[in-house]
């Protein structure tokens with residue numbers, strides 16, 4: 001995979017014209033587009049697929065509900081022809097198994113490749129103190145490892161984690177388990193609300209499969225130049 005192909009740009013906006021413009025501008029500059037709750041909730045699935053065009057799509061809706069409901073949500077999300085979809089690992093084993101099974105069945109019914117089904121471990125905006133505030137047993141790396149192992153046992157293809165846990169998860173879950181990492185910050189970008197961060201180059205060196213990068217690209221005065229700068233840093 002080339003460095004460029006590893007980058008999924010997070011387009012977080014409710015505005016379909018802005019999303020479409022960004023997706024067109026960045027086509028060929030990155031590996032794919034990630035859309036999340038902001039665009040999806042404002043515009044719905046047809047508009048999302050239209051905005052993204054033919055680019056590989058990561059549908060980041062982080063489903064977290066009872067198994068039957070999550071299976072239904074996964075089935076519905078496959079109409080956007082995603083390359084990756086996700087659920088929260090903390091939804092438990094039965095929920096993750098239901099998600100994987102729904103993705104398998106629906107992709108067969110639709111005659112499309114089965115998307116990678118990922119599980120979110122601990123959000124990159126949380127640190128050890130935040131985890132303890134919500135009663136989760138930290139440190140964050142321990143909770144990430146626990147959830148990643150549960151996800152792997154459930155048939156999930158990989159996890160969303162921070163780059164700081166890559167080395168640990170490569171040792172624990174092996175080379176084929178996909179590691180998709182948001183919380184990516186080039187040295188020249190604002191950190192914002194992210195807490196467990198790393199630079200693109202360090203994340204790839206650590207063994208990330210895909211980097212999710214939003215505001216450092218979409219919030220830049222020139223998003224194409226920002227994307228190219230990141231690719232150059234990865235290639236250097």
Ligand SMILES: O=c1ccn([C@@H]2O[C@H](COP(=O)(O)O)[C@@H](O)[C@H]2O)c(=O)[nH]1
Nearest residue numbers: 010036122123124182183212213214215
């Ligand atoms: O743990 C997680 C899971 C998902 N995200 C999503 O990734 C992008 C990051 O955007 P930036 O602008 O680069 O911070 C965003 O869409 C989040 O919803 C995450 O950040 N952390």
